[in-house]
Amino acid sequence: MHVYIDKITNEHVDKEITIKGWLYNKRSSGKIHFLELRDGTGLIQAIAGITDVGEEIFEEIKKITQESSVIVTGKVSKHPKKENFYELVATKVELVSLAQEYPISKKEHGPDFLLDNRHLWLRSKRQMAIMRIRHTIVKACRDFFDNRGYTLFDSPILTGNACEGTTTLFETDYFGQPAYLSQSGQLYGEAGAFALGKIYVFGPTFRAEKSKTRRHLTEFWMIEPEVAYLELEGIMELAEDFLSYLVERVLDKNKVELEIIERDFKKLEGIAPPFPRISYTEAVEILRKEGINFEWGGDFGAPDETIISGKFDKPVMVHRFPTEIKAFYMKRDPKNEKVVLGVDVLAPEGYGEIIGGAQREDNLDFLLERIEEHKLPREIFEWYLDLRKYGSVPHGGFGMGLERAVTWICGLQHLRETIPFPRMLQRLYP
């Protein structure tokens, strides 16, 4: 009977089962082989003693290389040394395909080599754990919004306009006219919110910035809720509820994986609303108290963000940024024209910005003014301006970089480990 490793329970003890998978590692000791098997759901050690399998099979096992695909049948027993661990006393070992010399050894490798072999690196314990946590987070993102009555609203990936006009986009040819890969689904999301009330966009986004840091990918996934009649306070409440929910779900589903990647999950256990809220101006004061000569009006660099977020053990929400440094669509604060009703959420432990959000400019004339200030071509925004002509309402939302959230929750050093095949400045392979 074929059983997946993670489904083995006490009920299987002393019963014969079959595992279909790959040889993860092998240790031999004269007349006994220890075969560490993986099948995608977990790892189990099979024992093949010469007296159990016979001399012929025993000799065959000697030849099986790391990552060869195998089907192993045997009787389930409890591990003699470890509690809650099962073993398989093998009776039959069938070789499906003998693997050639496997490039990834048990010792350490450099990042470049591992990324060249990403298609194989994904088979390692650590990478499998990260992929499972990523999956939990993606599922939690969807569940969070689905449970609150949001509608999934897919924005186009090919667009004719450079959305925010700030970042560099990937250009492609669209039947003779230039088209760009989407850098954000937000503007389309606003149209969705005016139709469906509460929506979220969840898809890949593309940025052709020549960013060579461990916080950047050229292709990454972003989840962007957009809500009609939601103002800045509500956006911040939504963001803190959302992030708390993601953390809670990972703590609930992935304790084993967090242990594999050696995440100190005590640092995650306190993540719950309310999150601290500080204004941009207050953040500048924090920097100045630290002796940094920071002028009001500038944007925070990564080291600045680390200092600010270091003051809190929860994500901190920095709101009301200077108008000049933020995108054209952000609504100016009616009480202070110099700032916009935007918010950045900075993750703890120096992980930086994981969410950027704002209340949107809902007044047609003000929006036109801002488009002019930013020297953006009005024509391509006509449809967007229509939203302000036909029943405009206060509204807003935010975008969360999925990989940045995974990086923070997993406590990783590199964003590139959080996506199956990372796309970076120097990496399009594999």
Added chain:
RNA sequence: UCUUCGGUAGCUCAGUUGGUCAGAGCGGGUGACUGUUAAUCACUAGGUCGUAGGUUCAAAUCCUACCCGGAGAGCCA
């Protein structure tokens, strides 16, 4: 684009003031071992020292240029 660090065996790296400096561990191969957990032990095969010039009696080592990569800045999620 700028700053900075690096490129030596399949992989991770060591290599001192230029002179037995072509090395180790892992992985591969051969052998030993019935409770191993990156198993261990013995033996063994692997290299145009990123590329091209230059200095020198002598270059992995010093100089110049170039190529490739990492980290960071800017920009952002």
